[in-house]
Amino acid sequence: MMNTIEWDDDTETVKLIDQTLLPVAYKIVECRRVAELIDAIKRLKVRGAPALGAAGAYGVVLGCINARDTKELKAEMEQLKHARPTAINLSYGVIRALNAALAGSTLVEMKENALEEANRIAVEDVAVNKKLGDYGSALLEDGDVVLTHCNAGRLACVDWGTALGVIRSAIEKGKRIEVIACETRPLNQGSRLTCWELNQDKIPVTLITDSMSAAVMRDKKVDKVIVGADRVVKEGVINKIGTYMHAVVAKAHKIPFYVAAPRSSFDTERSYKDVEIEERSSEELLFFAGTQIAPLDVNVYNPAFDFTPFELIEAVITEMGVHKSISAKFDSVIG
Amino acid sequence: MMNTIEWDDDTETVKLIDQTLLPVAYKIVECRRVAELIDAIKRLKVRGAPALGAAGAYGVVLGCINARDTKELKAEMEQLKHARPTAINLSYGVIRALNAALAGSTLVEMKENALEEANRIAVEDVAVNKKLGDYGSALLEDGDVVLTHCNAGRLACVDWGTALGVIRSAIEKGKRIEVIACETRPLNQGSRLTCWELNQDKIPVTLITDSMSAAVMRDKKVDKVIVGADRVVKEGVINKIGTYMHAVVAKAHKIPFYVAAPRSSFDTERSYKDVEIEERSSEELLFFAGTQIAPLDVNVYNPAFDFTPFELIEAVITEMGVHKSISAKFDSVIG
Numbered sequence: 001m002m003n004t005i006e007w008d009d010d011t012e013t014v015k016l017i018d019q020t021l022l023p024v025a026y027k028i029v030e031c032r033r034v035a036e037l038i039d040a041i042k043r044l045k046v047r048g049a050p051a052l053g054a055a056g057a058y059g060v061v062l063g064c065i066n067a068r069d070t071k072e073l074k075a076e077m078e079q080l081k082h083a084r085p086t087a088i089n090l091s092y093g094v095i096r097a098l099n100a101a102l103a104g105s106t107l108v109e110m111k112e113n114a115l116e117e118a119n120r121i122a123v124e125d126v127a128v129n130k131k132l133g134d135y136g137s138a139l140l141e142d143g144d145v146v147l148t149h150c151n152a153g154r155l156a157c158v159d160w161g162t163a164l165g166v167i168r169s170a171i172e173k174g175k176r177i178e179v180i181a182c183e184t185r186p187l188n189q190g191s192r193l194t195c196w197e198l199n200q201d202k203i204p205v206t207l208i209t210d211s212m213s214a215a216v217m218r219d220k221k222v223d224k225v226i227v228g229a230d231r232v233v234k235e236g237v238i239n240k241i242g243t244y245m246h247a248v249v250a251k252a253h254k255i256p257f258y259v260a261a262p263r264s265s266f267d268t269e270r271s272y273k274d275v276e277i278e279e280r281s282s283e284e285l286l287f288f289a290g291t292q293i294a295p296l297d298v299n300v301y302n303p304a305f306d307f308t309p310f311e312l313i314e315a316v317i318t319e320m321g322v323h324k325s326i327s328a329k330f331d332s333v334i335g
Numbered sequence: 336m337m338n339t340i341e342w343d344d345d346t347e348t349v350k351l352i353d354q355t356l357l358p359v360a361y362k363i364v365e366c367r368r369v370a371e372l373i374d375a376i377k378r379l380k381v382r383g384a385p386a387l388g389a390a391g392a393y394g395v396v397l398g399c400i401n402a403r404d405t406k407e408l409k410a411e412m413e414q415l416k417h418a419r420p421t422a423i424n425l426s427y428g429v430i431r432a433l434n435a436a437l438a439g440s441t442l443v444e445m446k447e448n449a450l451e452e453a454n455r456i457a458v459e460d461v462a463v464n465k466k467l468g469d470y471g472s473a474l475l476e477d478g479d480v481v482l483t484h485c486n487a488g489r490l491a492c493v494d495w496g497t498a499l500g501v502i503r504s505a506i507e508k509g510k511r512i513e514v515i516a517c518e519t520r521p522l523n524q525g526s527r528l529t530c531w532e533l534n535q536d537k538i539p540v541t542l543i544t545d546s547m548s549a550a551v552m553r554d555k556k557v558d559k560v561i562v563g564a565d566r567v568v569k570e571g572v573i574n575k576i577g578t579y580m581h582a583v584v585a586k587a588h589k590i591p592f593y594v595a596a597p598r599s600s601f602d603t604e605r606s607y608k609d610v611e612i613e614e615r616s617s618e619e620l621l622f623f624a625g626t627q628i629a630p631l632d633v634n635v636y637n638p639a640f641d642f643t644p645f646e647l648i649e650a651v652i653t654e655m656g657v658h659k660s661i662s663a664k665f666d667s668v669i670g
């Protein structure tokens with residue numbers, strides 16, 4: 001299977017697995033222009049913080065191919081950076097590849113530089129996830145049942161995954177791990193993507209609704225919780241809506257709650273108060289696959305992310321190690 | 336608008352609002368035989384503990400009309416009682432109407448007795464809800480935002496509602512109350528039913544996903560939580576899956592968590608451990624309105640209810656009053 005996102009040299013396109021169609025259909029989308037990539041990002045055909053880092057970087061390559069000049073390129077890259085506001089990796093990827101590009105003196109040279117940097121980001125992402133997974137796997141014991149939310153797996157990255165990467169690494173070391181996947185409303189990345197990719201790897205997984213997490217914890221069916229992060233800030237972690245709820249109930253049941261995220265998701269100069277939490281369309285709650293499920297004139301609140309303070313997080317797992325009590329010694333950990 | 340469930344003398348049928356079609360279509364279903372009513376209950380065309388009490392009682396009337404003898408009637412009533420296992424009201428309604436019926440000496444007399452008792456249960460239900468609403472309304476202040484889960488409204492009862500009845504009573508007394516409705520996966524009774532009936536009454540309501548409740552509590556957007564109950568047992572309350580999660584996060588945010596339930600939902604001789612928690616079909620999580628949303632071979636855990644201990648419940652509201660610290664003095668309260 002191809003990676004979540006790849007550059008295709010023959011067609012000069014960014015190829016990505018269309019995540020809106022899974023698990024019913026497995027289809028590859030090719031983006032030839034930055035506008036197409038922005039559209040794919042907004043529609044969540046590609047999503048997940050680390051995957052968005054690679055998408056941003058490959059977007060610079062598309063920009064170099066199609067832009068008339070550096071001014072146009074820069075303007076388009078501003079648009080790309082803001083296709084989705086919350087995950088920091090998107091702008092991180094754009095900035096890295098754009099800086100590499102701007103070292104070139106012609107658009108052709110710029111494109112070559114951007115592609116080299118983008119490929120480096122993609123390769124790094126997999127290496128980082130494997131390292132992160134390796135560190136995190138030490139936290140899991142043989143026989144553990146791990147609850148996860150949304151999709152912080154291979155499909156959220158270039159490959160391997162962050163939260164699911166930790167699980168894959170533990171299994172690779174011979175530990176038997178089972179997963180409980182929360183479906184993750186409103187867009188069901190848990191049921192559609194996490195269940196799909198774990199099934200592909202024959203990792204045992206049980207699907208529940210998001211609201212069942214407290215009940216399964218109370219019934220002692222959960223040993224650990226691991227989620228990803230869209231942005232790690234000064235006071236905690238911004239991640240898919242529902243993460244905070246799972247963290248609160250995990251704390252109440254004394255179940256360790258871990259966040260797995262590469263350092264490219266860190267933005268620790270910033271307070272969570274200064275991060276824009278994307279509010280998505282009310283249609284995501286009014287309709288389901290085209291079927292109306294609420295009165296059309298009802299008011300809807302649909303933030304895509306929430307904030308979880310470090311106080312609720314047992315450890316943050318990065319490619320540098322397992323960082324416990326991070327709120328106390330946070331600056332030194334990520335310095 | 337008709338009540339949620341009614342007896343129709345002309346056609347000798349139980350008429351009910353088909354709750355599986357709301358909010359897209361408002362359609363009345365007529366049940367002529369017990370088997371049809373059992374089917375409607377299993378498919379959740381009628382649901383909600385108090386409404387199931389009336390449904391059970393009217394089912395006895397259908398049984399008296401169609402049964403050949405008392406033996407057949409009793410056998411059919413056993414089936415009806417177990418159409419859904421968790422809410423106690425269903426068997427409560429069946430038992431009350433059946434006892435009334437059995438005092439008759441012919442099937443015609445039995446039918447008349449059952450109908451009288453069933454109508455009494457229906458009338459009582461509305462009166463009880465209004466009384467309960469009246470007591471509960473004292474807990475709400477002008478300007479309060481109340482979070483609720485599932486549908487404990489008019490559609491869960493014959494009329495008025497339990498949790499939503501408290502809100503209706505407070506509004507009737509001139510208080511401005513806004514509601515946050517959790518969509519309530521997997522069957523979306525919150526988005527489909529609660530939003531619909533509050534919209535009908537022009538009560539302001541905002542729809543969120545279940546997993547957002549902790550985040551909106553943290554953002555200080557919730558003043559109180561009120562839910563209904565399918566069964567009140569010795570140590571707490573059994574209600575729609577997700578109730579326990581909301582109770583845990585409400586406690587963590589020091590937000591009062593109230594349960595509104597008529598005494599007909601009380602079964603306080605029994606421990607929650609001895610109540611069957613209905614597990615429903617995996618299809619409820621694998622499909623949404625016919626659209627596949629998960630790999631079909633994934634394992635699914637789909638309990639329809641969970642248990643919330645009294646420790647997390649600020650007060651239980653019944654037609655007898657507001658019962659605080661119920662875990663400490665529970666026996667005397669409901670004696």
